[in-house]
Amino acid sequence: MTNVKDYIRQDKLPHIWCPGCGDGTIAGAMIRAIDACGLTKDNTALITGIGCSARFNNIMDFHTFQTAHGRALSYATGFKMMKPEMDVLVATGDGDCAGIGGNHLIHTARRNIDLTVVMINNQIYGMTGGQYSPMTPYPSIASTAQYSTFEYPFDVCELVKAAGGTYVARSTTYHINLTQKLIENAIRHKGFSFVEVISQCPTNFGKRNKMGSPYDMLMKQKEMSVTVEQAKDMSPEELEGKIVIGELVNRTDRKPFDEVYQDMVRKALAKKGEKL
Amino acid sequence: MSNTTVRFMQGNEALVEGALVAGARFFAGYPITPASEITEGMSARLPLVGGVFLQMEDEIASMGAAIGASMAGAKCLTATSGPGFSLKQEGIGIASMMEIPVVIVDVMRGGPASGMSTLPSQMDVMQARWGCHGDHPIIVLSPATVTECYELAIKAFNLAELIRQPVIILSDAIVGHLRERIELPDPSTVKIINRKMTDKPPEEYAPFEAGEDDVPFFAERGTAYRYHMCSNVHTEKGFPADTNNAVAAKLITRLHRKLDNYADEITCYKFFGAEDYDVLITAYGCVTRAARDAAKALNAEGRKVGVLQLQSLWPFPKAVVAEYAAKARKVLMPEINLGQLIDQVRLATDRPVEGLNRCDGAEIRPEQIIEKVREM
Numbered sequence: 316m317t318n319v320k321d322y323i324r325q326d327k328l329p330h331i332w333c334p335g336c337g338d339g340t341i342a343g344a345m346i347r348a349i350d351a352c353g354l355t356k357d358n359t360a361l362i363t364g365i366g367c368s369a370r371f372n373n374i375m376d377f378h379t380f381q382t383a384h385g386r387a388l389s390y391a392t393g394f395k396m397m398k399p400e401m402d403v404l405v406a407t408g409d410g411d412c413a414g415i416g417g418n419h420l421i422h423t424a425r426r427n428i429d430l431t432v433v434m435i436n437n438q439i440y441g442m443t444g445g446q447y448s449p450m451t452p453y454p455s456i457a458s459t460a461q462y463s464t465f466e467y468p469f470d471v472c473e474l475v476k477a478a479g480g481t482y483v484a485r486s487t488t489y490h491i492n493l494t495q496k497l498i499e500n501a502i503r504h505k506g507f508s509f510v511e512v513i514s515q516c517p518t519n520f521g522k523r524n525k526m527g528s529p530y531d532m533l534m535k536q537k538e539m540s541v542t543v544e545q546a547k548d549m550s551p552e553e554l555e556g557k558i559v560i561g562e563l564v565n566r567t568d569r570k571p572f573d574e575v576y577q578d579m580v581r582k583a584l585a586k587k588g589e590k591l
Numbered sequence: 592m593s594n595t596t597v598r599f600m601q602g603n604e605a606l607v608e609g610a611l612v613a614g615a616r617f618f619a620g621y622p623i624t625p626a627s628e629i630t631e632g633m634s635a636r637l638p639l640v641g642g643v644f645l646q647m648e649d650e651i652a653s654m655g656a657a658i659g660a661s662m663a664g665a666k667c668l669t670a671t672s673g674p675g676f677s678l679k680q681e682g683i684g685i686a687s688m689m690e691i692p693v694v695i696v697d698v699m700r701g702g703p704a705s706g707m708s709t710l711p712s713q714m715d716v717m718q719a720r721w722g723c724h725g726d727h728p729i730i731v732l733s734p735a736t737v738t739e740c741y742e743l744a745i746k747a748f749n750l751a752e753l754i755r756q757p758v759i760i761l762s763d764a765i766v767g768h769l770r771e772r773i774e775l776p777d778p779s780t781v782k783i784i785n786r787k788m789t790d791k792p793p794e795e796y797a798p799f800e801a802g803e804d805d806v807p808f809f810a811e812r813g814t815a816y817r818y819h820m821c822s823n824v825h826t827e828k829g830f831p832a833d834t835n836n837a838v839a840a841k842l843i844t845r846l847h848r849k850l851d852n853y854a855d856e857i858t859c860y861k862f863f864g865a866e867d868y869d870v871l872i873t874a875y876g877c878v879t880r881a882a883r884d885a886a887k888a889l890n891a892e893g894r895k896v897g898v899l900q901l902q903s904l905w906p907f908p909k910a911v912v913a914e915y916a917a918k919a920r921k922v923l924m925p926e927i928n929l930g931q932l933i934d935q936v937r938l939a940t941d942r943p944v945e946g947l948n949r950c951d952g953a954e955i956r957p958e959q960i961i962e963k964v965r966e967m
Contacts, residue, residue: 327830357815362659372819373830378812380662381821381831382655383685389647389655390662394812396643397617397663401813419655422648576643583638 317350335529337488337514348498368408385416388423409436409450424480427506428572437516445519482508483564489536506571594777602740607632609744616642617665619656625764626698629670650675654682670696684723692751698767701952710952711764716931731905735879737771749784765877797827859902868897871919885960916940
């Protein structure tokens with residue numbers, strides 16, 4: 316049984332998250348997954364960008380740094396390449412990862428670098444006060460969509476899959492045991508792994524959209540979710556408005572980026588050797 | 592020196608050589624004219640010396656990857672030109688605030704916007720100083736020759752490591768692309784500075800607790816030194832304190848004081864021409880070359896002209912300019928822009944300072960300078 320406290324910087328509590336927020340629940344699942352995988356605190360880095368998700372690594376006792384909005388994956392790429400022996404995780408949000416950092420997400424997935432990304436999808440820019448994000452369902456009310464949103468969200472897991480991400484999974488804060496299991500699998504996976512966790516932001520999304528209490532929002536997640544197995548037999552019309560949870564992609568046919576890089580280095584050295 | 596190698600080389604290539612000798616082992620870049628030879632050179636060289644070369648998806652990512660790799664302990668380089676330099680500003684601010692050594696090359700081309708991608712300019716001089724938001728300190732060096740591309744690359748890395756600070760090399764399309772003879776010294780004779788590491792135990796270590804020189808100490812990642820860094824105003828322990836006025840004042844003033852403490856190490860310049868000059872030409876980058884030729888011709892015809900080449904542009908070497916300008920009757924500041932650094936020269940001296948400018952993508956030629964000096 317994981318003692319979550321062992322991984323928390325006690326002097327950094329209380330955290331900044333609002334009552335009913337999913338971040339703490341997901342942070343707990345992440346810690347239990349890290350513990351289950353046998354990662355050590357000294358050998359683990361947790362890199363974040365900006366937003367509520369960026370505060371994961373304030374309280375978590377790993378090698379931590381909070382970088383620029385949307386850029387955590389770029390910083391993590393440079394870091395991992397120079398510290399390939401370390402386990403590197405990124406905690407990010409839907410605005411951070413699928414909005415301002417969307418281009419980095421595509422290409423980090425494409426490179427298949429051995430990072431584990433946990434994207435907390437609360438469907439809103441929470442920290443800045445509830446502006447709509449690329450993941451906000453249509454139609455919704457947000458502080459920048461006082462009458463209604465007028466944009467469609469997209470399926471970020473499909474994006475990561477198309478870009479070449481070799482491990483892609485989705486869960487919710489309601490299904491927290493599944494979330495933990497998927498993060499564990501993601502950490503163990505060699506290559507780019509991405510776990511989207513649908514979360515609730517009662518303060519800045521739920522309240523405006525009359526979604527009730529945090530409990531009601533969690534029950535809504537439960538109601539909307541279907542497993543990957545169930546989804547197989549469902550039509551696109553039936554899947555409309557559903558959250559498909561479980562392992563969406565698990566490929567082992569591509570080497571992780573640092574191995575492919577080292578293959579190139581061997582070729583380069585051999586070629587140079589020929590010339591000498 | 593028997594171990595000196597003589598080569599015929601491009602400015603961008605010499606910059607690659609200098610960076611490698613300085614210890615650069617990570618490069619992240621994005622294709623852009625006229626800086627691509629640096630990126631290409633690094634892609635050929637780094638895999639052979641145990642380094643990592645990455646071509647990233649955009650300029651922002653290449654800046655981020657370089658900072659991330661430096662956080663892991665590597666000496667990192669990235670290179671770009673105007674449009675990319677604009678995009679890198681976010682990361683330059685992060686590197687200033689988080690005190691991450693990194694060297695950024697901007698091979699200047701004509702602007703604004705996409706401008707003139709193959710033609711030279713010096714239009715990014717003020718952007719190099721104030722391109723990113725906030726009161727951040729910056730070091731900017733500017734080479735005028737192929738040899739200086741090599742030397743200033745080494746100096747840039749040494750300063751970055753010494754002061755934990757992003758350092759910008761402002762090259763230009765002329766200096767980057769021209770080919771000259773260069774004498775490369777034996778690398779073992781080159782002075783290399785590496786970042787200071789803490790000697791405190793992990794439990795006492797604070798990542799932003801500075802030494803007497805106001806520069807904090809690094810600790811190796813992947814060890815028991817588990818510490819936090821953030822880009823907000825932060826405490827010495829590295830945690831956000833972005834509503835704390837006292838912490839903000841202490842941090843931001845220290846960031847600037849670091850550069851003051853090392854002003855002598857940063858400041859570099861050269862003087863050419865007549866010691867008893869009547870007109871002083873202040874120049875930097877490729878314009879230095881035209882200024883030297885002009886001074887030579889003018890001095891041969893009996894005029895007294897000196898050239899002060901500024902190799903360090905920011906922090907602006909005000910005292911040096913003041914000292915040299917004081918001996919002149921008039922000062923001329925030629926620049927391939929509509930007058931950017933000239934204001935700094937004017938602030939440094941009470942001598943009349945005249946500009947000679949162009950913004951058409953062409954170089955300033957010696958004849959133009961000669962003609963101008965004759966009128967002065």
